[in-house]
Amino acid sequence: xxxxxxxxxxxxxxxxxxxxxxxxxQRGLSLAWGQTAFHLRRLVKQRVLVCQKGGRxxxxxxxxxxxxxxxxxxxxxxxxxxAILVYLAASGEGLRFGRIAELVHRTNPTVSFHLRALMRGQxxxxxxxxxxxxxxxxxxxxILRVHTSFVETFTDRWASKISETLAxxxx
Numbered sequence: 001x002x003x004x005x006x007x008x009x010x011x012x013x014x015x016x017x018x019x020x021x022x023x024x025x026q027r028g029l030s031l032a033w034g035q036t037a038f039h040l041r042r043l044v045k046q047r048v049l050v051c052q053k054g055g056r057x058x059x060x061x062x063x064x065x066x067x068x069x070x071x072x073x074x075x076x077x078x079x080x081x082x083a084i085l086v087y088l089a090a091s092g093e094g095l096r097f098g099r100i101a102e103l104v105h106r107t108n109p110t111v112s113f114h115l116r117a118l119m120r121g122q123x124x125x126x127x128x129x130x131x132x133x134x135x136x137x138x139x140x141x142x143i144l145r146v147h148t149s150f151v152e153t154f155t156d157r158w159a160s161k162i163s164e165t166l167a168x169x170x171x
Contacts, residue, residue: 002048006031007039014049014060019074021057071121072143080104080114085123088137089144096132 002008013025020028026036040060043049050061052074059074075081083104088095095103101111115135118124123143127134137143 002043002046004039006035007043007048010036010039011043011048011062015062018061018065019059019077021059021077023057025060071123075118075121075123078114080106080110081118084111084114084118085137085143088124088135089140092140094127094134094136096134098132100135 002011009029010025010031013029014020017024017028022036022040025031025040026033029036040049040051044051044060047063050063050065051058052061053059057077059077072085075085084100087100087103097108097111097115100115101108104111106114115124115126119126123138125136125138127136
């Protein structure tokens with residue numbers, strides 16, 4: 001079904017890095033932007049890839065990728081949302097707003113913005129039955145599992161880039 005070597009490269013990249021943006025694909029494969037956009041549109045039209053809108057970027061997934069993991073992976077793309085999710089998942093009992101702001105070292109408006117985004121994505125709930133309000137992660141075990149795989153993928157990507165750079169310097 002995939003006819004082009006470039007399309008095949010993009011497809012393999014998305015399979016190994018689900019919930020990745022077009023820009024990340026372009027940079028990861030060192031492709032021209034127009035080339036990346038063309039092949040992504042074609043792969044989505046052929047239903048070989050799935051595109052989900054998410055804030056400022058579109059995110060690409062292999063077909064059949066579980067939606068819940070997709071939401072988590074999209075949130076993992078933002079360092080602030082990733083930190084909030086991990087702290088909430090690790091706390092078990094939830095955290096107050098002020099404590100979250102302290103842990104992620106961000107201003108209250110920034111934390112508020114990201115918490116609202118996480119609540120819209122149904123990844124965080126706000127417990128208003130206690131005062132002050134407490135925020136809890138939905139499916140904490142899944143968050144920690146996805147975070148672990150995200151960190152491993154990120155570390156692998158950087159290790160590969162560093163070794164490629166070193167190999168290039170030694171030539």
